[in-house]
Structures are given as structure tokens and as C-alpha cells.
Amino acid sequence: MQKLGLRIFANKMAIIGQDISQAKNFLKAGKLVAIPTETVYGLAGNALNTAAVASIFETKNRPSFDPLIIHTSSIERVDDFVGEFPEPLYKLAKKFWPGPLTLLLPRKSNVPDLVTSGLEKVAVRVPDHPLTNSLLEILDFPLAAPSANPFGYISPTTAKHVQDQLGEKIPYILDGGSCQVGLESTIVGMENDQLFIYRLGGLEVADIEKIVGLVQIKNHSSSNPQAPGLLESHYAPRKPFLLGNLDELVSNHLRGKKRFGVMSLSKTFKDVKVEYQKQLSPSGDLKEAAQNLFGFMRYLDEQNIEVILAEEMPVEGLGNAINDRLKRAAAEK
Ligand code: TXA
Numbered sequence: 001m002q003k004l005g006l007r008i009f010a011n012k013m014a015i016i017g018q019d020i021s022q023a024k025n026f027l028k029a030g031k032l033v034a035i036p037t038e039t040v041y042g043l044a045g046n047a048l049n050t051a052a053v054a055s056i057f058e059t060k061n062r063p064s065f066d067p068l069i070i071h072t073s074s075i076e077r078v079d080d081f082v083g084e085f086p087e088p089l090y091k092l093a094k095k096f097w098p099g100p101l102t103l104l105l106p107r108k109s110n111v112p113d114l115v116t117s118g119l120e121k122v123a124v125r126v127p128d129h130p131l132t133n134s135l136l137e138i139l140d141f142p143l144a145a146p147s148a149n150p151f152g153y154i155s156p157t158t159a160k161h162v163q164d165q166l167g168e169k170i171p172y173i174l175d176g177g178s179c180q181v182g183l184e185s186t187i188v189g190m191e192n193d194q195l196f197i198y199r200l201g202g203l204e205v206a207d208i209e210k211i212v213g214l215v216q217i218k219n220h221s222s223s224n225p226q227a228p229g230l231l232e233s234h235y236a237p238r239k240p241f242l243l244g245n246l247d248e249l250v251s252n253h254l255r256g257k258k259r260f261g262v263m264s265l266s267k268t269f270k271d272v273k274v275e276y277q278k279q280l281s282p283s284g285d286l287k288e289a290a291q292n293l294f295g296f297m298r299y300l301d302e303q304n305i306e307v308i309l310a311e312e313m314p315v316e317g318l319g320n321a322i323n324d325r326l327k328r329a330a331a332e333k
Pocket residue numbers: 037039040041042043066067068069102104116119121122123127145146147148183184185187198199225226227228229230
């Protein structure tokens with residue numbers, strides 16, 4: 001009996017492949033497909049089909065107050081579902097699309113309420129991944145896609161991460177290898193004439209400011225109605241995740257009974273088993289650290305340890321966005 005059960009289980013996993021016409025057929029039929037992007041893998045469905053969008057929320061176990069990002073293949077196609085493109089945001093799009101930038105823009109009435117959780121603005125981006133961009137080009141609708149992880153857990157940066165957690169629930173995963181950026185997109189919008197960053201991400205604040213001047217950062221939590229998805233606890237491993245002075249955390253834990261793992265930028269610890277410690281970037285490169293972050297969090301979460309110890313990154317460039325994810329991983333659940 002058990003064997004049979006296992007076999008059925010195995011058959012139900014998603015197909016992993018690189019066939020965009022197969023992906024297109026599933027999407028046209030209202031089904032969901034996981035797609036690679038330069039930031040993280042997305043769980044995609046037809047953004048203009050309410051039933052498909054509803055099944056995204058259901059598959060991720062995501063609360064419906066947390067709106068989705070619409071992905072399209074070019075700046076021109078944004079007109080299909082966006083009413084107006086304010087000049088400063090258009091400049092950013094021109095400069096950084098395709099890329100890890102999401103813009104909040106006034107939506108047209110063909111965008112289902114469920115996509116925006118009833119908000120008047122819709123989040124939009126043109127991702128930068130050859131496979132996904134070719135798929136978007138052959139579709140006659142845009143794709144709504146949150147990160148392809150169960151709500152609150154670490155975002156996936158490989159097809160295997162998606163298979164491990166959502167493989168039983170979706171028919172197809174488009175395999176585009178490891179994500180090059182590794183952090184979600186930076187979210188930018190406007191209120192009156194002021195530009196705001198609502199989520200720090202793969203595009204650095206300094207690069208944005210070079211194009212549009214100073215922006216304000218409003219990167220926060222459940223109390224921020226503009227980005228209700230940015231809950232305090234997010235991107236979180238299942239194991240307790242402690243963030244602080246790593247030398248102190250490690251020496252305290254060496255005296256205790258709990259098995260622990262360590263995630264540092266570049267430090268190594270001679271008294272900790274090699275397989276229980278991960279260096280995000282041995283040379284201290286924050287771009288490499290961002291690429292490795294979610295994969296290493298998952299790796300440590302799967303080891304035979306009880307707690308993960310970690311340290312913040314230098315407060316510069318991508319270090320800010322990485323620290324944001326580390327703090328959410330460490331936040332009380
Ligand atoms: O890099 C990314 O952005 C990835 C890839 C797949 O594109 N997607 C992603 O989606 O990170 P998700 O759903 O995990 O995060 C989307 C964030 C949420 O925090 C949500 O609250 C915010 O975008 N958001 C979406 N629509 C919004 C809107 N209309 N107003 C304010 N915030 C919005």
C-alpha cells in the first residue's frame with residue numbers, strides 16, 4: 001500500500017523543463033507555471049483571469065490582502081493594463097527594465113481586484129530572464145507572479161526549491177537555472193510628487209537616485225498600507241534564526257547544548273562543523289552574498305541543527321536589502 005502511495009505521490013510532482021510552448025499551454029488553460037526571473041522564481045498565472053489569480057493565492061496559502069506583481073515583456077505592453085505612466089517612473093522603467101525594479105502604477109479596469117487587493121495602483125515589472133521573457137512575448141496576456149514559495153517562507157532561487165515546496169500543486173516549472181540577483185525586486189512608487197521605495201531589493205537605491213534624485217524609503221511592515229505584504233516576519237526559515245554579533249552568538253552557543261548552524265558574510269569558525277557553516281561571500285562581495293542568501297538559508301534550515309546564527313551585512317549597496325531580509329527572517333513569528 002505504502003509503495004503505491006509513494007508512486008502516486010511521485011507522479012504528481014511538477015514537470016521541470018525549458019519548453020515555453022508547453023508553459024504557454026498550461027497558462028492559457030488557466031493553470032499555474034513557476035517561472036525563473038533574475039530575482040527569484042515566480043508562481044505565474046494569467047493576470048487578467050480572476051480564477052487563475054485566485055489559484056495563485058490558494059497555492060501559496062497567501063492572504064488576499066497581499067497584492068501581486070504583474071510581469072510583462074516590454075514597457076510598451078504596460079499600456080494594456082496601466083492608465084497613466086508618471087514621468088519619473090517612466091524614466092526609471094526606461095533605464096532599468098528589464099530588471100529588478102517594480103513600479104506602482106494606476107491600473108486600468110481590466111486588472112482584477114484580486115491582483116491589487118482592491119488598491120488603485122498595480123505593481124508592474126519587466127523581468128530579465130531570457131526564458132521568461134520569451135514566454136511573455138508569446139503570450140497575449142501578462143502574468144501575475146508572487147515569489148514561488150509558501151507564504152512567509154524563504155523565496156526560491158532554483159527550480160528545485162520550487163519543486164520541493166510547490167511541486168505537488170503545479171503542473172510545470174520552467175527551469176532557468178539559479179537566479180542571478182537572488183533578492184526580490186525593489187518596489188518604487190509615487191505619492192503626490194514624492195517618490196518612495198516600498199521594498200528594498202535587487203536594484204540599489206543609489207542607482208535609482210542617480211536617475212530621479214532623492215527618494216524616500218518606506219520599507220516597512222504590516223502597518224504600511226502601500227505594501228501590505230511586507231509583514232515583519234517574512235522570508236523566514238522554520239528554525240529559529242538569531243541575528244547579532246556572530247562571535248558572541250557562536251561562543252555562547254558553543255557552551256550550550258543546542259546544535260547550531262552559522263551564516264556569516266565571510267568569517268569561518270574553527271569550532272563549528274564545516275557543513276553547518278555557510279559564508280555568503282568569502283571575498284565580502286555583497287552581490288555574491290545576495291545570490292547565495294536564500295539558498296543558504298534553506299540549506300541550513302534543512303540540516304540537523306536547532307538554531308541558525310547569522311550576522312548583518314555592511315550597511316552599503318545591496319547590504320541594506322540583505323539586512324532587510326535577515327531581519328524579517330529573525331522576526332518573531
Ligand atoms: O522580484 C520580485 O519582485 C519577485 C519576482 C517573482 O518578480 N516577485 C515578488 O512578489 O517578490 P511577491 O508577491 O513575493 O512580493 C510582492 C510585493 C508584496 O510585498 C506586495 O505587498 C507588494 O509587492 N505589492 C504588490 N502590489 C502592490 C500594490 N498595488 N501596492 C503596494 N504594494 C504592492
